[in-house]
Amino acid sequence: MVGTKKEPQRTCIACREMKDKKDLIRIVKNPDGVSVDRTGKASGRGAYICNSVECLNKCVKSRALNRAFKENVPNEVYEKLKEEFNAE
DSSP, X not given: OOOOOOOOEEEBTTTOOXXXXXXXXXXXXXXXXXXXXXXXXXXXXXXXXXXXHHHHHHHHHHTHHHHHHTSOOOHHHHHHHHHHHHHO
């Protein structure tokens, strides 16, 4: 039996849809703060979001990172995420 490797699934914290991990962007919280993890390998607590402006806006509006990281995430972090999304 030749098996194809099963792609890991993750849930977008904004739209709550299950998607392949490679199709999502990981946001990580570690002692240095909250940042976008392009490699998907940075240490710390991770949350995933779709690679779309709609999901980013939904995430900001619903303060989804606050729930994902179980702490109050400052507005500056959301602004930084918007900048990084626009830089792509």
